Amino acid sequence: xxxxxxxxxxxxxxxxxxxxxxxxxxxxxxxxxxxxxxxxxxxxxxxxxxxxxxxxxxxxxxxxxxxxxxxxxxxxxxxxxxxxxxxxxxxxxxxxxxxxxxxxxxxxxxxxxxxxxxxxxxxxxxxxxxxxxxxxxxxxxxxxxxxxxxxxxxxxxxxxxxxxxxxxxxxxxxxxxxxxxxxxxxxxxxxxxxxxxxxxxxxxxxxxxxxxxxxxxxxxxxxxxxxxxxxxxxxxxxxxxxxxxxxxxxxxxxxxxxx
Amino acid sequence: xxxxxxxxxxxxxxxxxxxxxxxxxxxxxxxxxxxxxxxxxxxxxxxxxxxxxxxxxxxxxxxxxxxxxxxxxxxxxxxxxxxxxxxxxxxxxxxxxxxxxxxxxxxxxxxxxxxxxxxxxxxxxxxxxxxxxxxxxxxxxxxxxxxxxxxxxxxxxxxxxxxxxxxxxxxxxxxxxxxxxxxxxxxxxxxxxxxxxxxxxxxxxxxxxxxxxxxxxxxxxxxxxxxxxxxxxxxxxxx
Numbered sequence: 487x488x489x490x491x492x493x494x495x496x497x498x499x500x501x502x503x504x505x506x507x508x509x510x511x512x513x514x515x516x517x518x519x520x521x522x523x524x525x526x527x528x529x530x531x532x533x534x535x536x537x538x539x540x541x542x543x544x545x546x547x548x549x550x551x552x553x554x555x556x557x558x559x560x561x562x563x564x565x566x567x568x569x570x571x572x573x574x575x576x577x578x579x580x581x582x583x584x585x586x587x588x589x590x591x592x593x594x595x596x597x598x599x600x601x602x603x604x605x606x607x608x609x610x611x612x613x614x615x616x617x618x619x620x621x622x623x624x625x626x627x628x629x630x631x632x633x634x635x636x637x638x639x640x641x642x643x644x645x646x647x648x649x650x651x652x653x654x655x656x657x658x659x660x661x662x663x664x665x666x667x668x669x670x671x672x673x674x675x676x677x678x679x680x681x682x683x684x685x686x687x688x689x690x691x692x693x694x695x696x697x698x699x700x701x702x703x704x705x706x707x708x709x710x711x712x713x714x715x716x717x718x719x720x721x722x723x724x725x726x727x728x729x730x731x732x733x734x735x736x737x738x739x740x741x742x743x744x745x
Numbered sequence: 746x747x748x749x750x751x752x753x754x755x756x757x758x759x760x761x762x763x764x765x766x767x768x769x770x771x772x773x774x775x776x777x778x779x780x781x782x783x784x785x786x787x788x789x790x791x792x793x794x795x796x797x798x799x800x801x802x803x804x805x806x807x808x809x810x811x812x813x814x815x816x817x818x819x820x821x822x823x824x825x826x827x828x829x830x831x832x833x834x835x836x837x838x839x840x841x842x843x844x845x846x847x848x849x850x851x852x853x854x855x856x857x858x859x860x861x862x863x864x865x866x867x868x869x870x871x872x873x874x875x876x877x878x879x880x881x882x883x884x885x886x887x888x889x890x891x892x893x894x895x896x897x898x899x900x901x902x903x904x905x906x907x908x909x910x911x912x913x914x915x916x917x918x919x920x921x922x923x924x925x926x927x928x929x930x931x932x933x934x935x936x937x938x939x940x941x942x943x944x945x946x947x948x949x950x951x952x953x954x955x956x957x958x959x960x961x962x963x964x965x966x967x968x969x970x971x972x973x974x975x976x977x978x979x980x981x982x983x984x
């Protein structure tokens with residue numbers, strides 16, 4: 487066994503709206519392709535290490551659909567899962583955890599009110615507090631990356647690495663780092679950015695944005711030292727099953743859990 | 746499996762929900778035992794928990810659960826600790842210096858000193874192959890701690906013949922991947938108490954077993970099929 491047997495994690499991300507899966511329409515083998523619970527169970531069966539449910543429900547009134555969903559997911563799955571999207575109050579967090587979420591992820595609301603991170607960490611523990619950071623290369627010619635909020639629509643001008651450090655000192659247990667330069671491009675992960683964060687922070691970094699084939703995962707683990715990698719499209723479009731992907735990554739000698 | 750009747754102890758610190766849902770998935774009957782309804786020792790007991798050693802021990806003392814848990818363990822009832830539910834079985838922890846644990850197992854809880862802490866994620870556990878004991882004498886349960894009068898709800902069940910706890914022979918369950926979230930790990934004083942080892946920059950004890958006591962530092966209820974199989978094996982052995 488290696489000195490560190492901890493495995494790199496593969497985390498499929500499911501976008502849900504009004505309690506239904508938004509993507510993932512190519513899974514014809516599922517009884518209800520729109521049911522996030524069914525899709526989540528399929529990913530677990532394929533060997534997913536964790537799942538991320540991103541609630542993109544547009545209207546506030548329908549937000550409670552996510553609580554029902556979380557309860558159903560928690561009853562069905564036996565791997566950890568995180569819920570994110572629009573979380574801005576400690577009450578939301580407490581309710582989600584009570585319904586069975588293992589972790590919650592906060593994004594724009596934490597930028598608006600950084601104390602949210604410390605509140606969650608204090609009340610619920612750092613282990614369930616993931617801070618999601620959407621970042622892109624700075625556009626003003628400076629080195630580094632800047633934080634975007636509101637689904638990438640608003641540039642805050644905040645230095646993303648400094649922000650991540652602040653979140654960690656406030657109690658964030660993990661950083662989910664999405665590259666807006668790479669997201670949706672299927673051109674591989676943002677290796678430089680992920681390496682900077684993964685090496686410079688004392689908590690695990692989950693790389694997101696740009697996932698392609700196994701090579702992109704091998705690269706982000708070996709060269710960028712990511713602790714985990716998150717992807718949506720490559721799984722939803724059935725290009726790779728989680729199991730196929732993991733067996734390729736394992737062949738490269740990377741510690742990864744196989745079932 | 747439905748014949749099981751588990752006493753699921755709320756030791757504070759949360760995470761009762763995930764083990765509850767897991768038992769429901771497995772079709773196992775259980776009741777929640779807490780300060781209002783102390784565990785009796787008549788049924789197998791599970792003590793799960795996420796949280797810090799100090800607050801959990803202080804909750805147990807306030808709820809008079811500490812003495813009761815010691816008595817139940819001593820009675821021979823199958824006893825499963827999970828995460829912090831493992832840590833409290835030992836004598837103390839670096840997380841809360843000076844705060845005594847239940848002292849059912851000799852040894853201390855110590856902090857990882859390398860790598861990112863906490864350890865978060867899946868790690869491979871391997872069944873321990875026992876070497877020489879670190880101490881020669883057999884560990885005795887700390888009798889002095891049992892002299893304290895039990896509070897509330899009568900005496901726990903009288904001692905039964907001691908069950909062997911989890912049986913893991915050289916079979917398919919002797920190694921697998923499980924989910925950890927921990928900054929601390931147990932350092933049993935007696936090597937024979939180690940059930941599983943894992944590696945996180947250090948060769949560490951991931952699970953312990955002694956007589957009727959079994960405990961996992963990882964989360965079997967979040968460890969996919971393998972974790973579920975470990976729990977099912979324990980439940981089957983617990984009877």
